[in-house]
Amino acid sequence: MSFPKYAEYKESGIEWLGKVPEHWDVFRMGILFAEVAESGNDDLPVLQVSIHHGVSDRELSESESDRKITRIDDKSKYKRVVPNDLVYNMMRAWQGGFGTVKVEGMVSPAYVVARPKIDFQTQFIEHLFRTPQAIEQMRRYSHGVTDFRLRLYWDKFKNVRVALPDKSEQQEICDYIDVETSKIDALVAEQRRLIELLKEKRQAVISHAVTKGLNPNAPMKDSGIEWLGDVPEHWEVCSLRRYAFFVDGDRGSEYPNENDLTSDGILFLSSKNIVGGKLDLKESKFISHEKFDALNRGKAQDGDLIVKVRGSTGRIGEMALFDVGAYSFETAFINAQMMIIRTGNKLTPKYLSKVSQSIYWMEQLSVGAYGTAQQQLSNKVFSDLFVTMPPVTEQAEIADFIDLKVGEFDSLETEAEQAIELLQERRTALISAAVTGKINVRDYASLETS
Structure with missing residues (x-):
């Protein structure tokens, strides 16, 4: 599907954005958001912030928190968040570690919480800061000797500039992104299921070949091992x-x-x-x-x-x-x-x-x-x-058969992995083009969500 461009564009004055639609306005993040550090409490759920999925809308389980963050007994050290807050991991901002809060909760003290000062869709900003060009900009604003020591502090982040349409258009673009990415995600999930089925089929073919042989008419005998069952009589x-x-x-x-x-x-x-x-x-x-x-x-x-x-x-x-x-x-x-x-x-x-x-x-x-x-x-x-x-000659036949079948499975798996890669590239490109104004999805948004 091809998308039209906006009727008129202007120079945004922002190097990583370039030209934006004429009616979009440029803001500093410090104008849009204020950093907040409200204390959490025992009644609030601890929310996860992922570089892949943003802020969760459910509480982290104990087992998940052991992997994702370090639990602190004093909940007052956590930061309270409310819907429409923007949360970012200062150590992972250069990897797209941003998220929009959907439910009231609290997050690790390692995160920065930014609360909107004006009425707009924070999710639009989240989408924008996950684009490749924005991620590279976050790297430039971060400080550290190596990538995994980079930190994006609020004093630097507040000076980042972005271009935004009005709130209603932000919502239209976000709605369209939700619809289209859900379609792409469903296709990716299908390909991942296919890969898992191929792995299961591969193992089943191997297991059958090395326990039952290649001749379906071969006389069988009890192996004497309950979990192995019957094997060819001459094995x-x-x-x-x-x-x-x-x-x-x-x-x-x-x-x-x-x-x-x-x-x-x-x-x-x-x-x-x-x-x-x-x-x-x-x-x-x-x-x-x-x-x-x-x-x-x-x-x-x-x-x-x-x-x-x-x-x-x-x-x-x-x-x-x-x-x-x-x-x-x-x-x-x-x-x-x-x-x-x-x-x-x-x-x-x-x-x-x-x-x-x-x-x-x-x-x-x-x-x-x-x-x-x-x-x-x-x-x-x-x-x-x-x-x-089996006899040595039959061992060779079985091994060659497995190589042939596994090669077929590997080819199908490679095709599925390539399909996933292309779908993910399309997903990233679609989001990036929509939130930077390179394409106009407003009419499509109204059709898809009507």
């Missing part, structure tokens, strides 16, 4: 230790530290290098050949499976195949958060890597994991895992 089900052994990362005195890492040499793998069942080497680190030679364990070779056995990021138990041909590294060293599984002749590493993505494998790992702050998996947990064992 074996056994503990992993029967056909594999395990190599820990070296934790001795020669273990590399930050000072040992170099820009080239022997590849040094950490748990962050395992992403989606593959090795991600975009941010590779290395150790010298001399340092590598001094280590006793944790040295990977072609065909090894590198496993994440502890850590706070990603899924523990996730593994990736170390394929010399694919990665062009003859060997690598694993850090202490990882383990190597080395298989024998009757169990191919590629097949086992597919098994590791199945539901039945993950459920076994979830039972064996231990630890509170950081979950871990031991060698014994892996050695006791049950693994389905």
Whole structure:
């Protein structure tokens, strides 16, 4: 849909806004708002302020507040807010951390609360300050050595200038934005649901292939394991230790530290290098050949499976195949958060890597994991895992089939992710054009909301 422009424009005198509709007026924020710091009380809900969604209209739960803000027992230190107040996070203003208050409540003392001095729609200002050009302006007005130390203080913020139409037009533009962004958000939600369904379907296909095989007419037998059920009659089900052994990362005195890492040499793998069942080497680190030679364990070779056995990021138990041909590294060293599984002749590493993505494998790992702050998996947990064992030729067929099907799912998932990116770009562009007066949505607003 294309939108008309306004009939006449004028120079706003504001570099980041440029020309604005002739009838729009320019204001300093200090004319529109006054900073307020009213004390909260125990009867008011504590509201969340998000860089993505503005100010919530519900109280933060205890679990959410632990993540988002630090609770303070003395509620008088919180700041009371009322509907139409503008709240911003002085540390996140350069990321669009602004919001319009919808219900009476209180916010963290870390936020700035600005109350309108004249009658207008604060939500219009919120939309404006979330546009890319306004965010860059907030960065310029903020003070700090690095991005995450930037602070936007009221004394600077009050001097920011904006251009506004009258209140009725502000409302028309806000109404239109609400209608159009809700449509876009619904489309984004559909694409996200599709991605989740694709992930579920991918795992179901993998799980079926490594527990039932590819031949639907194959004779079946009871596996002897209640939660595994029937498997093809000619398959074996056994503990992993029967056909594999395990190599820990070296934790001795020669273990590399930050000072040992170099820009080239022997590849040094950490748990962050395992992403989606593959090795991600975009941010590779290395150790010298001399340092590598001094280590006793944790040295990977072609065909090894590198496993994440502890850590706070990603899924523990996730593994990736170390394929010399694919990665062009003859060997690598694993850090202490990882383990190597080395298989024998009757169990191919590629097949086992597919098994590791199945539901039945993950459920076994979830039972064996231990630890509170950081979950871990031991060698014994892996050695006791049950693994389905088709003949080697069939293992190869299953692995190739899974690669084919997963490739199809990955393509569909990529398309969905690209659709989401385009929709979000359109959402940002639409809001930006509307609140800066580059397009005239008033007629469309009245049609959409009538």
